[in-house]
Amino acid sequence: MSGIDLSSLAISWMAAYGAPMVTGMLYLGGLGVPLPSTLIVIAAGAFIRQNLLDAYSTPLLGYLGTIAGDGSLYAVGYFASSWLNQRFGQTSSWKNAQRLFTRRGGTAVFLTRWLLTALALPVTLIAGSSGYGFKKFFTFAMLGELTWVLVYGGLGYAFGSQWELISDFISNFSGFVLGALALGVGIYLLLHFNKKK
Amino acid sequence: MKSLIEKIKSISIIQIIALILIIGGIAIMIPKGKGMFDFYKEASYAAENNFQAGNLSPDLIRPWMSLRYVAVAYAVPQKYLFDELHIQPKKETSLIGLARLNLQMQLGTVDGQPAILKHVKTVILAYRANPVMTGLIEQKVEDWMNVAYIANSSGIPADSILQAAGITPVGNAYKPLGFLSDETHYNGGVKALIAAIQKIVDAQGMKP
Structure with missing residues (x-):
């Protein structure tokens, strides 16, 4: 099934089953199932504006669904940590990644909830498996997901019947930011390497 | 080397x-x-092409527009569009973009564009040649509708609706009700405007 087919299916389910379906899909999205979660949030905002979904229960349940998904995925990382540590724990790159995550983990968790959503899955798994505190993780995840629901759902609401247009824009924007991040990391590595040399 | x-x-x-x-x-x-x-x-497409003036060219239809958007912009009853395009009138089918609808219906492309765009253009031209009253299938007047759309669906002339609601008919038929109430500082806001128009539709309009 192509991504677009899945999007259409998700929209049909939202329209047919309302807020509980939005909750279920956002939970699965938070858990790492490749569902078009951002599109679901934008469409939910637009459908609330068009009186197809309830304005109170949809954002609230959707938000709860997505943070529950984050928590569950963290638990997966947490329980897999012994295997991961056994497998990679002695390598310097794993130790470096852990150290880096302890210093900058909050920013990474926050940004990957709403801006760099493509990286949310690995970041959550690393958080769970690297011993990053659950309270800290959950606080940043809650803030990030709140931003995600408010900004993207709000844009869907504001654009109403033109929501497909804003959905395209956000998809392009997220891709652009991800590309810029890759470019930045590439330049950093190149300069850092040359300095060391 | x-x-x-x-x-x-x-x-x-x-x-x-x-x-x-x-x-x-x-x-x-x-x-x-x-x-x-x-x-x-x-x-900025709608503003640039002055959608609020009405009488739009069907060539202005874009893939991101939903059937509801087209219905209002071109003042064609949604029921007519559903029937002529052989689309099941579900809630979401009027809210998703034409490109997505085209994909769902597996219509393919014509001249590099989703084929449904061409079908919608044909249906709009057919409607203009022979307008059909269907009644307001939405039953209730809502803020995303404009008076031209309500008029064409219910069979009540747009001027009559606007006059009965206390709004000058000139240049206001294609403005969405939410926008129209803001612009005219309608007493009681959009809810009052919707209620006034609903009263006229219930009293004089064709039933779906």
């Missing part, structure tokens, strides 16, 4: 990763940046 091979051999894994990230990053940013630029063109 030999020195070039030596140079290539001296490139480390880190440098290769860095180059892949730089090239990959640029390769992603260019099309995405173009897509973002296109958004600004499309977002």
